[in-house]
Amino acid sequence: MNNTIDDQLSMSDVSLLSGTNSPTVSNINGESSQSGARKRKTVAIKSLRSQEKTIDNFKKENFDLKLQLNFLMERLNQMSPENCEKINQENIKLRVGVQSLSAELKESKEIISELNKEINDLQNQHECPSCSNHSDSKSAENKLEQLKEDLQDKEVELQNTRDDFDRLKTYLDHRNADYDDLQKEYELLKRASSNPSNDNQTDGLIKAVQELEEDNEKLVAALQSRNQDVAALDAEVEKLLSHLNEKGMVGPMNEKVIKLEEALDERDEEIQEREEEIDILKKELKILAESHDKDIEAFEEHMAKAQAEFNEQTQLNQELVEELENTEKCCQDDLTKQRNDLIVSIRERDVQLVSLQGNFEQQTDTMEREKDLLLEEIVELKDTIHELFDALNKQEETVIELKNQVRRKEEDVRRRPRSEEFASTIQRHQEELDAVQRERNEAKEENESLQAGYRDMKKKYHIIRKKKYLLTKLLEEHQIINCA
Structure with missing residues (x-):
């Protein structure tokens, strides 16, 4: 019997627990909607941050492209494949001219050395002149000394000239080396980028050609x-x-003078040939300049197209930058507004959280007290129910015993003749049996009322537990939001 009561109590607990699930599910749905709203706000903030990063990346890429374009324009301004080839040919011709001039200077120096030697011989021959032409020889010696000094000055000038040619040759070597380096850089840049830069390239090419023409003019001068x-x-x-011929002092030197005159004539012829070569070089340079002008015009047209494309690309980049700046401004405004809204919402939630914490603590204390009281009542009810069931069992045993006695007496009555005394005895026993039956029914009714009270108490206990769980969960969510 006790086992049956415990089974009934456990079944009532299960029914109560199953009945309390429905409000919990509705609360969870409400909480899931709130968490979804928070997730949407978080996603919006992340999208704004990603847009800001994208804007910064576009700005950096635009700045890098501008630097690369400026570098390519500066390098391409200094070179052009056709003009570089022509400049290379001109440098080769100038190098050949410098070498030929160096050889001519060497020959001139040898001629001057021979003249100096002849003058010294002439001076030695006239160391002991006659008395008749003593004054003339003295003046001649003075002339020779003056001529010797002039020749020494000319030697110095020729040495300076040779030094100048050496410097020019070194300068041309450096220019050729610079040209080779520029040509290598041009090839590398040509592989890296096939697009021209801006109009400054034409000015750079014209300037380079003018510098070469000035160098050529300096060499000619x-x-x-x-x-x-x-x-x-x-x-x-x-x-x-x-x-010396007027003074009659040439004499045996006529042959040498004739040879020197012939050498000088040959030298004049060579100089004439060099001048003709210089004229030819000037004509070729003029032809190259005209061809270069045509190349410059074609290059200017090409550069105009490239500049138009560059301006168009620059305008597109500027529009993109403006659009990105506007987008950034809008995103920044939205972000500021959302931030302010979040700050206000957080403050409101903080106030709600403080009030909820106070209510939660108060309700927790109240529920703890109610819980303790209900537990005490439940224990008392369980003890009372067990006592009633024990009494009911005893009454049932008494009823069974009385029924057995009645049955035995009925059997005895059947065996014996009926009498009034026996009938009264049976009636008395029947009344006792009815009284016991009534007590038994009253005990059952009292037991049922106690079980109903126990079930009510258990429902209240589970409701209090459910409220405590919901309040704890709500407090934890507010704490998480406050920390975020």
Whole structure:
């Protein structure tokens, strides 16, 4: 019997627990909707941050492209494949001219050395002159000394000229080396980028050609200056020879003078040939300049197209930058607004959280007290139910015993004749049996009322547990939101 009561109590617990699930599910659905709203806000904030990162990346890429374009424009301004080839040919011709001029200077120096030697011989021959022409020889010696000094000066000038040619040669070597380096860089840049830059390339090419033309003019001027020096030297020698002829001091030197004159004539012919070569070089340079002008015009057209494309690309980049800046501004405004809304919402939630914490603590204390009281009542009810069931069992045993007695007496009555005394005894026993039956029914009713009270108490206990669980969960969610 006790086992049956415990089974009934456990079944009532299960039914109560199953009945309390439905409000919990509805609360969980409400909480899931709130968590979904929070997730959407978090996703919106992340999307704004990703847009800001994208804008920063576009700005960096645009700045890098501008730097690369400026670098390519500066490098391409200094070179062009056709013009570089022409400049290379001109440098080769100038190098050949410098070498030929160096050889001519060497020959001129040898001629001057021979003249100096002849003058020394002439001076030695006239160391002991006669008394009749003593004054003339003295003046001639003075002339010779003066001529010797002039020749030494000319030697110094020729040495300076040779040094100048050496410097020019070194300069041309450096220019050729620079040209080779520029050509290598041009090939590398040509592989890296096939697009031209801007109009500054034309100015750079024109400037490079002008510099080469100026160098050529300087070389031609230097050559003409050296030719003038040689002509002046020849004039001095002729003047000296004519003076010696007038004084009658040439004598045995006529043959050598004739040879020197022939050498000077040959030298003049070579100089004439060099001048003709210079004229030819000037004509070729003029032709190259005209061809270069045509190339520059074609290149300018190409550069105009490239500049138009570059301007269009620059405009597109500018529009993209403006669009990105506007997007960034809008995103920043939205982000600021959302941030302010979140701050206000967090403050409101903090206030709600404080109030909920106070209510939760108060309700927790109240529920703990109610829980303790209900547990005490449940224990008392269980004890009372067990006592009632024990009494009911005893009454049932008494009823069974009385029924057995009645049955036995009925059997005895059947065996014996009926009498009034026996009938009264049976009636009395029947009344006792009815009284016991009534007590038994009353005990059952009291037991049922106690079980109903026990079930009510258990329902209240589970409701209090459910409220405590919901309040705890709500408090934890508010704490998580506050921390975030």
